[in-house]
Amino acid sequence: MKTLREHPFVRRHLDGPGGISALMPIAVPMIISQIFDTVMTFVDRLYLAYVGKEEIAACMSGGITSWLCMTLFVGIIGYSSTIVAHHYGAKRFRECPLVVYQGLLLAVLSYPLVLVVASFVSRTFSAAGHDPDLARLELQYFWYMAFGGILGLLRAALASFFSGIGKTKVIMWANSTALLVNLVANYVLIYGKLGCPAMGLKGAAIGTLMASGTMTVVIFVAFLREIRRAPYSAVLADVHYNWRNLRALLRFGLPNGIENLLGMGSFVAVVSSFNSYGANVAAATTIVFSWDLVSFFPLIGIQVGVCTLVGQCMGAKNPDGAEQAAYSGFKLALSYSGLALIAFCLIPQVLVGVFTPDGVPGLDYSEVRVLAVKMLRLAALYLMFDGVVLVSSGALRGAGDTFWVMVIGTGIHWLNAIVVMIGVRYLQWPPINAWVVFVFAIMLGSMIMFKRFKQGKWKTITMLEQPETA
Template identity: 45%
Template sequence: MDKTQMPHSVVPTPGGMREMLAIALPMVVSHGCETLLIFTDRLFLSRLGPEQMSAAMAGGLTSFMMMTFFIGLTGYATALVAQYLGAGERQRCALVVSQALLIALVAYPLILAGRPLAHGLFALAGIAPEQLAPQRQYFDILLYGALPVLLRTCLASFFSGIGRTRVVMLAALVAMLVNVGANYLLIFGRFGVPALGIRGAAWGTLLGSLCGLAVLVAVYFGRDNRQAYGVLDALRLERAVMKKLLRFGSPAGVEMFLNLLAFTVMILIFHSHGLTTATAVTVVFNWDMVSFVPLIGIQIGVVSLVGRYLGASHPEIAERAAISGLKMGWIYSSVILLLFVCLPEQLVEIFRPQGADETFSQAAPLAVGMLRLASLYVLADAVMVVFSGALRAAGDTFWAMTVSVTMHWLLVPLLFVLLKVFQLPPQSAWLALIGLFLCFSGVFYLRYRSGRWKHLAMIGDEPGGPLAVSGGGA
C-alpha cells in the first residue's frame, strides 16, 4: 500500500504538521542556537559599553555579508538534495555536496580579497571613532575564519535535504555551548585567561564554529552515511551537477549577498546618526534577530519537504507542506509579537551596561518604541520566509531574487532620505521601513498563490538524472 494511503494512526499525513515538525523543529532549534551564539557575543560585550556592542553588530554583519553569496549558493544544495532524494537518486545527493565543498574552497581566498573594501565602507559610513576601532578588529578575525562557516553550510545542507535535521541541530548546539563558554573566558579574562574584550568574542565565535563543523564532518563521513549515499565515491567534480547547483544556486547567492549588503548599509546609516541611535538600533536588531533567524529553520524544513514532494511528482503534497510551515511560523511569531508588545522595557534592560552609562540611558526609550513598532511585522516575516522557501524549493529562484533584492534596496535610499535629508527622528524612519516591508510580504504571497511554482523542473535535464518534476521547464 502506498504511504500516502496509509491510516493516519500509522504514519503522519504527508506534508502535514507532524511531518513538518519532525523536519523543521530541529532546524528551528539549530538556528535558535546560532541566534543565541551571536546574541551572547553582544550581550557580554554590552557589559563593556554600548560602543563595543554596536561594534560587534556592525563588524559581524559585514563579515557575514562578505560570505553570503557563497553561503546562499552552496546552501541551495538543500533543495537539490531533497529533490534527488524524492526522485530516488540517492547517490546524487552526495555529489551535490561535493560540488558545494569545491565551491567553498575556491570562495575562501576571494572573500579575504574583499577585506579592504569593507574597511573602506566603515570609513565612508562616518562611524564614531570609539566604535570604529573595535569594529575593525572584530570584523578581521571573523573574516579570516570564513572557511569553517562555508564548510558547515555545505554539510548542513546535505542533512537538511535528506531530512536528518537533528544532526544539524546537534552541531549548532555544540557550537553554541563552546562559543558561550569561550566568550566568558576570553572577553572577561576568567580563570587566568587574559581579558581580550571584543577580540575574545570573535575568537570564541570561531572556536564554536570549528567544533560545530567537526560534528558534521564526523557524521557525514561515518560508515552508515558513506554506505547509504556513496560519499567517498562522490568526492569528485561532476560537471552536470555543478552546473545545476550554479544555475539555481547563483540567484540565491546573489540575493543573499545583495540583501545583506543593503541591510548592512542600513545599519551603518543608523549608526552614523550618533551613538545613541546606534545603541538603540543594535538592541532592537538583536531582538529582531531572535524573532527572524529561527524562522529560517522553518524555511529549511519547507524547502526540504516541498523539494522532496516536487521531486516525487506530488505538487499537492508540496503545497500542504508549505501551509504546514506557515502555521508553524505563525505560532512562533505570535509569541514574539506578545513579547514585543508587552515586555519591551524588560527586553531592552537586558543590555544595560554595568554601572551608569549616559548613552544607554538616552537610547533605552528609543529602543522600547522601536521594539513596539517591530511587532507590526513579525507575522509578515513568517509569510515571506515560508512562501519564499516554497518558491526556491521549486526552482523559482530568479523571481524570488529579483523581488527580494528590489525590496531591500528600496529600503536603503528611503532610510537615507528620511534620516539624512529630511532629518526625521529614527522612529519615523523605522515605521516607514516597516510599511514597505509589509507590502513586499504580500507580493511573495501572491506569487505563491499563482501556483506557477508547482510546474517548474530542476533535476530532469542532466544525463542520467532523475525524471523531471511534472510540468514545463524552468
C-alpha cells in the same frame, strides 16, 4: 469514539506528504538549531553590553558586514540542500553526496574571493561617517570574522546534505556543541577569566570562531559516517566533480546567492545609517535587532523545513504535497510569530532592560532605553509578516523559483534601504521616522512574496536532469 488525532479536521492538517506531521521532524531540529544560533549572538552582545556601547554596536555592524562578503557564495553553496532534497525525493540517493562535493569545491574556490571583497568592504566603516572609536572596533571584529569565513563556507555545504535528506537532528547537535563552546570561550576571553587577559571585543571574535570551527568539524565527521551507509553507500573516492550537479547548483543557486548578497547589503546599509546617528541610536538598534533575532531565527528553521519538504515533494513529482508543505509552514510560522508579537507589545521595557544594565561605571543607558522601547513596539507590527515572507520564499526556493525570489526580495530591500539612507542623511529624519519606514517596507515585501507563491507558477519548474547511464 474517535480520538482527536483521528478527527477529519485534524488529519487534514497533520497527515499527507506535506502535512505538519511530515514537516515537524525536519523543522523542529532546525528551529532548535536556529535558537542556539540566536543564543550565541544574543549572549555575545549581552557580554559586550557590560564592556561598552561601542563594543555592542561594533559586534553587530562588523559581524553583518563580514557576512556580507560571504553571503553570495554561502547562498549558492547552501542551495545544495534543495538539490539534495530533489534527488532524495526522486530516490536518486547516490547523487546526494555528489551535490555536497560540488558545494565543498565551490567553498574552497570562493574563499580567496571573499578575502578580496573584504579588503574593499573594510573601507566602508570610516566612509560611512561613524565615530572613529566605533569604526576602529567595527574593523577589528570584521577582519576576524572575514578570515574565519572559510568555516561558514564549508559548513554551508556539509549541512546542506543533512537538511536535504531531512536528518536535521545532526545540525541541531552540532549547534548545541558550538553553543557550549561559545558560552564558555567568550566569557573567558571577553572578561579575562582562568588566567587569560581581558580581550573585550577581540575575545568575542575569537570565541565565536572557536564555536564555528567546532560546529564545522562535528558536521563533517557526521557526513563521512552517513555517506558510507545505505542507501548512499559512498566513500570519498566516489564523491567527485560532477558537472551536471554543479550546473544545477549554479543555475538555481546563483539567484539565491545574489538575493542573499543584495538583501544583506541593504541591511548593512540600513544598520550603517542608524549607526551614523551616534552611539545611543546604534546601541538601541542593536538591542532591537537582537530581540528580533529571537523571533526571526526560529522562523528560518521553519523555512528550511518547508524548503526541504517542498524539494522532496517536487523531486517525487508531487506538487500538491509541496503546496501542502508550504501551508503547514504558514501555520507553524504564524503561531510562533504571534507569541513573539505579544511579548514585544506587552513587555518591551523588560526586554530592553536585559541589554541596558544599571550601575556600570561610565555607562548611561537612559536614552538608549527610551528609543529602544519605541522601536521594539513598532517592530511587533512586522513579526507575523516575517513569517509569511520566509515561508513563501522557502517554498519558492524549494521548487526552484529562485529568480523571482531574487527580484522581489532585492527590489523591496533596496527600495527600503535607499529611502532610509536619504531620510537619515539628507532629510534629517529623527531615528523613529526612519524606523517606521523600515517596518512598513518589510510588510510590503511580505505581501508581494506571498502573491508570487499564490500564483502557482513554481509548480511547473523542473530542476533535475536525468543522470548519465553507466
